[in-house]
Amino acid sequence: MEKVYDKKQLLSFYETMYRMRRFEEEVFEFYKKGLMPGLAHLYLGQEAVATGVCAALREDDYIGSTHRGHGHLIARGAQIDRMMAEILGKADGYSMGKGGSMHIMALDLGILGANGIVGGEIPIATGAAYTAKYLGTDQVAVSFFGESASNEGTFHESINMAAAWDLPIVYVVENNLYGISVDIRDVTKVSDISDRAIGYGIPGVIVDGMDVIAVHQAAEEAVKRARSGNGPTLLECKTYRWQGHHVGDPAEYRERRDPNEKSTWMERCPIRSFREKLRKENITEKEIVKIEEAVEKEVQEAVVFAQESPYPDVSEAYTDVFVD
Amino acid sequence: MEKVYDKKQLLSFYETMYRMRRFEEEVFEFYKKGLMPGLAHLYLGQEAVATGVCAALREDDYIGSTHRGHGHLIARGAQIDRMMAEILGKADGYSMGKGGSMHIMALDLGILGANGIVGGEIPIATGAAYTAKYLGTDQVAVSFFGESASNEGTFHESINMAAAWDLPIVYVVENNLYGISVDIRDVTKVSDISDRAIGYGIPGVIVDGMDVIAVHQAAEEAVKRARSGNGPTLLECKTYRWQGHHVGDPAEYRERRDPNEKSTWMERCPIRSFREKLRKENITEKEIVKIEEAVEKEVQEAVVFAQESPYPDVSEAYTDVFVD
Amino acid sequence: MREILYRDAICEALDEEMARDDKVMMIGEDIGFIGGNFKTSVGLLEKYGDLRVKDSPISEAGIVGMGVGMALTGLRPVVELMFSDFLLVAADQVINQAAKIRYMSGGQAKVPMVIRTPIGAGRSSAAQHSQSMQAMVAHFPGLKVVVPSTAQEAKGLLKTAIRDDNPVIFFEHKMEYTNKFMIDDVVEPIPFGKANIVREGTDLTIVATSSQVMKSMDAAKKLEKEGISVEIIDLRTIVPFDRETVVESVKKTGRLLVVDEAHERCGIGAEIGADVMDDVFYYLDAPIGRIATPNVPLPFSPALEFPIIPSVDKIIAKVKKMME
Amino acid sequence: MREILYRDAICEALDEEMARDDKVMMIGEDIGFIGGNFKTSVGLLEKYGDLRVKDSPISEAGIVGMGVGMALTGLRPVVELMFSDFLLVAADQVINQAAKIRYMSGGQAKVPMVIRTPIGAGRSSAAQHSQSMQAMVAHFPGLKVVVPSTAQEAKGLLKTAIRDDNPVIFFEHKMEYTNKFMIDDVVEPIPFGKANIVREGTDLTIVATSSQVMKSMDAAKKLEKEGISVEIIDLRTIVPFDRETVVESVKKTGRLLVVDEAHERCGIGAEIGADVMDDVFYYLDAPIGRIATPNVPLPFSPALEFPIIPSVDKIIAKVKKMME
Ligand SMILES: Cc1ncc(C[n+]2csc(CCOP(=O)(O)OP(=O)(O)O)c2C)c(N)n1
Ligand SMILES: Cc1ncc(C[n+]2csc(CCOP(=O)(O)OP(=O)(O)O)c2C)c(N)n1
Ligand SMILES: [Mg+2]
Numbered sequence A, B: 001m002e003k004v005y006d007k008k009q010l011l012s013f014y015e016t017m018y019r020m021r022r023f024e025e026e027v028f029e030f031y032k033k034g035l036m037p038g039l040a041h042l043y044l045g046q047e048a049v050a051t052g053v054c055a056a057l058r059e060d061d062y063i064g065s066t067h068r069g070h071g072h073l074i075a076r077g078a079q080i081d082r083m084m085a086e087i088l089g090k091a092d093g094y095s096m097g098k099g100g101s102m103h104i105m106a107l108d109l110g111i112l113g114a115n116g117i118v119g120g121e122i123p124i125a126t127g128a129a130y131t132a133k134y135l136g137t138d139q140v141a142v143s144f145f146g147e148s149a150s151n152e153g154t155f156h157e158s159i160n161m162a163a164a165w166d167l168p169i170v171y172v173v174e175n176n177l178y179g180i181s182v183d184i185r186d187v188t189k190v191s192d193i194s195d196r197a198i199g200y201g202i203p204g205v206i207v208d209g210m211d212v213i214a215v216h217q218a219a220e221e222a223v224k225r226a227r228s229g230n231g232p233t234l235l236e237c238k239t240y241r242w243q244g245h246h247v248g249d250p251a252e253y254r255e256r257r258d259p260n261e262k263s264t265w266m267e268r269c270p271i272r273s274f275r276e277k278l279r280k281e282n283i284t285e286k287e288i289v290k291i292e293e294a295v296e297k298e299v300q301e302a303v304v305f306a307q308e309s310p311y312p313d314v315s316e317a318y319t320d321v322f323v324d
Numbered sequence C, D: 001m002r003e004i005l006y007r008d009a010i011c012e013a014l015d016e017e018m019a020r021d022d023k024v025m026m027i028g029e030d031i032g033f034i035g036g037n038f039k040t041s042v043g044l045l046e047k048y049g050d051l052r053v054k055d056s057p058i059s060e061a062g063i064v065g066m067g068v069g070m071a072l073t074g075l076r077p078v079v080e081l082m083f084s085d086f087l088l089v090a091a092d093q094v095i096n097q098a099a100k101i102r103y104m105s106g107g108q109a110k111v112p113m114v115i116r117t118p119i120g121a122g123r124s125s126a127a128q129h130s131q132s133m134q135a136m137v138a139h140f141p142g143l144k145v146v147v148p149s150t151a152q153e154a155k156g157l158l159k160t161a162i163r164d165d166n167p168v169i170f171f172e173h174k175m176e177y178t179n180k181f182m183i184d185d186v187v188e189p190i191p192f193g194k195a196n197i198v199r200e201g202t203d204l205t206i207v208a209t210s211s212q213v214m215k216s217m218d219a220a221k222k223l224e225k226e227g228i229s230v231e232i233i234d235l236r237t238i239v240p241f242d243r244e245t246v247v248e249s250v251k252k253t254g255r256l257l258v259v260d261e262a263h264e265r266c267g268i269g270a271e272i273g274a275d276v277m278d279d280v281f282y283y284l285d286a287p288i289g290r291i292a293t294p295n296v297p298l299p300f301s302p303a304l305e306f307p308i309i310p311s312v313d314k315i316i317a318k319v320k321k322m323m324e
């Protein structure tokens, strides 16, 4: 079932992935320059996943995200300047600097929030799917998480309920092989997390997470299934992160099994390979560069915006604990 | 693979099941007469499971038990007089009355304790299996729990680890269809919990939990597998509880799908059917009655023992918080 | 005025709120078909259907997390946890998620969720089913904490809880469920943060929560005969805390005794004493006192349980001591 | 004496205890191959092997529960939780299981398990990675609660924790890990329940925990120049609590200030004030004071975080106010 994509859609995939890439590179720069409070978990290398999945969603759908959430947010259309400001702890950030990288939320875009607790967001996204069913809106929720999050109890409890009640949700496992330094192969016997779908009575699907088209097609199918009332899908995207777990992690642990592991994966860069594909599809270099330049400008503006944004006033520390 | 059982073994199965049955009936009497503090969850109807499983264990093996633990404890050889005393909150109980029905422990018998938290004991039993592996003792642990406990996160987390590390443990799901009033079919899509084994990369086995021989054979296989270092098995025993969730539960919810559900299951009484089988195996009525009478005497003595045991002194409320 | 069981008052509040607002729904274990383990939702499944009164699997972290997701997306879930001890199974979702999401989002989100759950000892439910968790949840910012006394209070405060846009932990006392109370024909929502002076007195102020209000009233009646005049404040909500009412009372009486059933260490008595300390210090005629459950797990045996939990006798003895 | 990083002192304690007793082992996320998220176990995997230094999946309830099972069956597990905030993910196993099993078993069982976990704000880790959980765990009976200050203290107290036959929650302060301290060449175990008077003074007693000891020392030095003589007690363990040392000091100085970083409400300051109240009341020259983290979630932005957490300046200001 080869789907035909029009040029606009293809370029939009590219643009989104490229935006993620450049965004994260600049976040990394902030860290290296000592401008970033705390840490951040970069999405570099995994861009095809969020891009493909979110392109399968409708504007009013929901996503739940993780500590590695920048990519998910960008794919949903979050403003990168406000994201950047949040990452720097500034007043113009999405959360006025109160949340930071791990807690960016953009509720108006259906983004239920990044989450600092591994597995913490899975039941929350499942609750959003329940709301959709309750209200009969035919909205769909997506819950993104890593392969290692699939060993948290919340993964199990949530999918069981979503399956039992045919909730409109897609569980997207980004299998990048590691949870910080721990190799999933050392702590889980199965190599495909999607095998777990069987135990919940739902489809488990594996897709090449480095191929945005493959991800998009698999996601479309899963979203359709969810939207039409047939319940959840466990969609496993095989992928890899270019950098360490967070900006401060040298990630030497990845050479223990195979010294070429990283380079092998990097050869399959989802952005470069997709760019090549676009060129083959008769999209001109000029068209691509135009997008790249526009994104570049946007990213640079975001960097300036974030840096120039003031820190929040200390009185803000005491607000937003409760709705008054 | 029909295994041949000698008479002694067959009679011992019968004796154990009969002891559970009569024990629980007397516990129920205590409740009805208003002599029991709190509540208790009876094992009536499920006797073949604990009997078959524990008969496959060695003396130095471990079991973890649940709120419905009396049967597990009896199958492991716990003293029924001290169990009874505990259930009445008396000083001669296994825990001096501090634990009660839901927390009976007999550590010298490898019984890691009943547990009031559904799913709470699963990682604990898994830890015991880790100890066995760590010490290289070739001991095995069994974790008993209900089908509804399999929806707790601890089930998932524990089995994943045991599978990844080939821990010597057998997970025994007693599928009696209900968690209190909730029908598992309303909250879980798969009808066989054993299907979940696939997602952990371990064998999942289904067995008729009303047939002590079938349970024993399946358990022997799983225990052998565990003991020889090949890791866990998820063993699902299909069974049914005769009474409500606890002594005070009329259990009317069980007629909602099928008004004959209970009677259909009760026709398959594991004790009566096994008794008939024994008679066919040329065991005489007299031999059986002799066992029944001995058990009866033992149970009556336990009842008297428990009733005559004093309450603990109030100072005991303040001891055993810490090892000094 | 009419007579009502405490549990029925709860049920009425749920019913009236669900009738008033179709976004209000319930999820929890055994709340539907059998109307709740403590019969606090009898008839609601029939009236509002399966989507609004959802019998859940045994997945506390999952259902609280789903509640958070529902609340973020427009519903007003009322999650029931069968025993407040189980807050510990769901603690991350309660404390790291529900309580903090508004703050972390910089005020974008609100989480209008109620968690209803029973506290209290006295039923021989042992260490895992008898705890009073109000101090634990009060420790963490972002949660409103409600500890109603009578049926009237429970009904009025539950209505307020359901209409509140913040996460509210609503603690029902399990020893009250089957007690009879007089109640107004129509019960309006009772505002949070306004303590109720249920008895005026001049010698000593008791601040009490939940069932301890009734116990304190009994104690006060007896103390009156001995010439000691006790003022009793029903705190109603621990968060928000009505310090003004407490401070004014203590300034008048010169003595403060806090009676709450949570464990003593880092408990409610400690907190209230510390909170009002600066304002009342120079008015105090005696050290601030507290009655709580001592720092031992709850024992099963009634011979151990009753002597250690707060009681009328203990309140009387403590008041007398403070009057010396 | 020699100079050492706090994190290396922790590592030495682990190493020396593992060398001393082959039942001591560790389990936790990322503790093995990379030697811990905060580098507190570098080299131990290589030295003691994979069974004794176990990199776990992300399954906090599972690993704490396994720790309980290991401890019940003869091992002395040291479980690492990467951030103390994650105690909430494992709260049932910590509080309903580890803390209560000995009691519920009537003294049959012991649970010699240590949970090591970092507390504290100051790294822009936001609301889910910056909490100080000592008050929460201290609220529940059955857990020893350790809050070491310097590297020397951490090493000595960790040794005691590992040798203790009870469950111990050992809180390391994440802002100290990379700080240098002087340490004895050989550090003996430091007994629990013996607070350490780290500075003598006559005007006011500060009881401090963890990093707040060092902050209080700094404050005291400055206050001395203004003629205020502060006595500082390093509490070392919250449970057991050395009330005698605190009471004697307050009787001498007439003023008590408690400095601890957990949230204020139902926190450590409240508890210590209430605990010593009866004994010191008539010696007090000012109300008992407390410095804690205010009742708001921890904000991400350094512009918000630093101003709200306890600091040298805040201690100085509070002491001066109490001296007025
Ligand atoms: C409950 C909890 N446990 C542990 C952590 C620390 N932690 C943060 S991210 C992470 C690894 C997550 O791995 P995975 O789910 O595969 O996502 P990835 O980082 O690979 O994207 C860990 C252990 C956490 N934040 N929350
Ligand atoms: C964490 C937790 N949630 C809920 C309960 C209340 N509860 C006790 S037993 C039970 C049902 C358990 O069902 P299952 O696991 O199938 O065992 P069964 O009772 O059928 O033997 C429930 C909900 C509990 N004790 N602990
Ligand atoms: Mg990963």
Ligand SMILES: [Mg+2]
Pocket (backbone or CB within 6 Å): B146, B147, B148, B174, B175, B176, B177, B178, B179, B180
């Ligand atoms: Mg069941």
